[in-house]
Amino acid sequence: MRLDLAIRGGTVVTASDEFIADVGVAGGRIVAVARDLPEAREDVDATGLLVMPGGVDAHCHVDEPEYMGARLADDFASATRAAACGGTTTIMPFANQLPGLSLRQAVEDYHERAHGKALIDYAFHLIVSDVSGSLIGQDLPALIADGYRSFKVFMTYPGYMLDDRQILEVMDAARRGGAVTMVHAENGHCVHWLSQRLEAAGRTGLDSFAESAPSAVEREATHRTIALAQITGAKVMIVHVSSAEALEQIRWGQDRGISVLAETCPQYLLGMGHHLHEPGWEAAKHICSPPPRGEDDAAQLWRGLQQGAFQLVSSDHCPYRFASGDGKRSQGGEHPHFRKVPPGLPGLETRLPLLYHEGVTQGRLTRQQFVALTAVNPARIYGLYPRKGSLMPGADADIALWKYGEHRTLRHADLHDECDYTPYEGRDLSAWPVVTFSRGEKVWDRGWVSSAAGRGRHIDDRSPS
Ligand code: DUC
Ligand code: ZN
Ligand code: ZN
Ligand code: ZN
Numbered sequence: 001m002r003l004d005l006a007i008r009g010g011t012v013v014t015a016s017d018e019f020i021a022d023v024g025v026a027g028g029r030i031v032a033v034a035r036d037l038p039e040a041r042e043d044v045d046a047t048g049l050l051v052m053p054g055g056v057d058a059h060c061h062v063d064e065p066e067y068m069g070a071r072l073a074d075d076f077a078s079a080t081r082a083a084a085c086g087g088t089t090t091i092m093p094f095a096n097q098l099p100g101l102s103l104r105q106a107v108e109d110y111h112e113r114a115h116g117k118a119l120i121d122y123a124f125h126l127i128v129s130d131v132s133g134s135l136i137g138q139d140l141p142a143l144i145a146d147g148y149r150s151f152k153v154f155m156t157y158p159g160y161m162l163d164d165r166q167i168l169e170v171m172d173a174a175r176r177g178g179a180v181t182m183v184h185a186e187n188g189h190c191v192h193w194l195s196q197r198l199e200a201a202g203r204t205g206l207d208s209f210a211e212s213a214p215s216a217v218e219r220e221a222t223h224r225t226i227a228l229a230q231i232t233g234a235k236v237m238i239v240h241v242s243s244a245e246a247l248e249q250i251r252w253g254q255d256r257g258i259s260v261l262a263e264t265c266p267q268y269l270l271g272m273g274h275h276l277h278e279p280g281w282e283a284a285k286h287i288c289s290p291p292p293r294g295e296d297d298a299a300q301l302w303r304g305l306q307q308g309a310f311q312l313v314s315s316d317h318c319p320y321r322f323a324s325g326d327g328k329r330s331q332g333g334e335h336p337h338f339r340k341v342p343p344g345l346p347g348l349e350t351r352l353p354l355l356y357h358e359g360v361t362q363g364r365l366t367r368q369q370f371v372a373l374t375a376v377n378p379a380r381i382y383g384l385y386p387r388k389g390s391l392m393p394g395a396d397a398d399i400a401l402w403k404y405g406e407h408r409t410l411r412h413a414d415l416h417d418e419c420d421y422t423p424y425e426g427r428d429l430s431a432w433p434v435v436t437f438s439r440g441e442k443v444w445d446r447g448w449v450s451s452a453a454g455r456g457r458h459i460d461d462r463s464p465s
Contacts, residue, residue: 001026003040005440010046010401014053014391015372023051025397028439033391044435046401052371054089054120054398054436055352056389058378059239059263059314061344062093063113069330070342073319073418076117077453079348082417084120084443086349087433089398090388090459092378094152095124099159103128103139107148111458118456119449120438121396123384125150125182129159131166136173144177147460149383151181152239155221156188156289164228171234180261180381181229182237185221185246186213186290195339206283209338210276210291218290219245226253226260235259237381240316242268242290244300251309261381263312264301266354267345267423271298275423281336284328285423288318289343302364311377315351318344319419327420346419350410353432354424356402361430384459397440404431416449 005025012021012033024032024040062079064072074082083091095110097103103126110124126143128135128151140151151174153167154160162170167183174181195212198204203211222238226249229236241247241264253260267286273294275286286292304310320342321327331340352374359365365373379389386395408429412422436444443451 001031003031003037005042005044005397006037006040007044007046007051007399007401008037010049010051012051012391013367013371015368015376018367023391023399025440028397030391030393030395030397032393044401049434050367050402050404052087052400052402053375053389053391054400054438055087055374056090056092056378056384057083057088057315057317057348057351058092058312058382059265060091060093060317060348062091064094064096065098068340068342069326070320070328071326073321073327073346073420074317076114076122077119078416078418079317080117080119080122080456081449081453082349082415084436084438085416085449087352087400087402087436088348089120089400089436089438090379090384091120091122091348092125092382093122094127096127097129099130103135103143107143114456114458116454119443119451119453120456121388121459122456123382123459124148125152127152127160128162128170129154131162131169136169140170140173141177144174144179149177149179151179152184153181154184155224156184156186156191161188164224167228168232171228171232171236175232175234180235180237182239183225184240185218185225185238187217187221190217190220199339204337206287206336206338206341207277209283209287209341210273212338213289213291215243215245215293215297218243219249222246222249226250226258229253229260230258233259235261237261237263239263240265240268240290241301241310242297243293244297247300247304247309254309262304262310263314264305264310265314265316266347266351267292267316269298269301269358270354271295272423281329284336284341285322285421286345287328287341287343288316288345305359305365305369305373310373311381313351313355313373314378315347316344317346317348319346319417320344321419322421324420345423346417349415349417350422350424353410353429354427356431357429388459397437399437400433401435402431403434406430408432
């Protein structure tokens with residue numbers, strides 16, 4: 001067989017090994033990983049570079065409806081472009097069920113939003129916000145049969161928050177179909193009560209945000225999620241874990257054999273909580289839910305990654321612009337108010353370089369753990385493996401070539417999303433992707449986006465993991 005592409009002489013990194021080899025690609029798939037592969041139509045010299053599976057970002061918000069008067073900055077074109085430039089080759093955004101619409105309508109709507117725009121491949125998780133009617137009995141089982149195998153529920157947020165009974169129903173229906181229930185675990189009643197108390201005390205500045213959603217709020221909801229998982233027998237994924245207290249609950253559940261998986265994100269690993277106390281509007285750049293905590297929590301989260309309590313590091317990319325009226329400042333008027341800033345941070349493009357620097361370069365993670373947390377595990381858990389997240393023959397040729405050992409400074413001006421800031425401005429990076437391939441095609445090539453939007457496809461053969 002004539003190879004279309006040979007990536008030669010790089011250090012191939014998988015979740016278990018690392019070795020010098022060539023990677024051969026034909027028909028968009030990996031066909032060989034070996035030394036001295038025969039001639040190919042195109043040769044890429046990867047000497048001195050890392051050759052890793054492209055990242056799978058299993059948590060990001062793209063082109064979702066307005067929230068708190070704010071619009072997300074990224075549609076499928078800009079989100080997938082930013083992801084590709086950051087070494088990610090698959091994204092898993094949400095199809096968000098709007099009130100009054102069926103989950104099926106939400107799915108069809110998001111397919112339309114992505115179609116013709118995406119640069120890399122994608123699959124959807126479905127946000128369940130309305131459990132009435134035929135959702136549990138018919139819609140959810142039918143969607144599972146069609147290959148949708150992950151559903152997200154919220155324990156907070158007006159319009160999204162489900163009660164325990166409703167969550168039990170979703171978990172039970174998901175379990176029957178072999179699907180994963182993702183849970184945003186914060187106790188919405190507590191957040192609301194604390195927020196009103198802070199307001200009544202006149203404490204409306206952005207420095208009150210963290211106090212409106214302390215760790216206890218997350219710890220309680222995490223424990224409740226685990227109890228509901230135990231009762232239903234469902235497999236749950238606790239998303240965006242921010243605190244040591246929530247992690248303790250996750251360990252508690254895992255130690256007892258309950259099916260509880262967990263995800264954290266760079267914003268929680270960097271101990272950025274102090275930014276919430278910056279004056280004026282500046283803190284809004286760091287407002288997300290749950291709130292970023294301090295260094296002590298971050299240190300515990302790293303231990304959780306090292307010990308396997310967490311399976312995933314995702315971005316939770318949720319890009320609201322800082323300066324413009326339809327973003328972070330949409331509802332605030334002149335004075336910043338902690339309840340009026342839409343929560344969310346951009347992070348699709350920075351997830352992998354930040355985790356590599358803070359994890360691998362700083363000696364907290366091996367490269368194997370890095371690949372497991374960012375590519376292999378998300379693909380496995382959500383039914384995309386081994387087509388995605390793998391360098392094995394037969395896998396899609398989704399590959400990132402990484403330069404490492406030099407330093408550069410992270411600047412928003414160098415990023416490719418449509419947001420207008422990065423919360424990580426000025427951070428030091430010691431590795432970054434220089435070339436990204438999606439199904440064997442270069443989409444990011446040493447500083448240039450090298451393919452056209454619209455080539456990305458929905459991954460429709462998700463099988464139960
Ligand atoms: N948290 C955020 O910060 N933004 C989007 C949704 C979420 O759960
Ligand atoms: Zn969430
Ligand atoms: Zn999210
Ligand atoms: Zn440095």
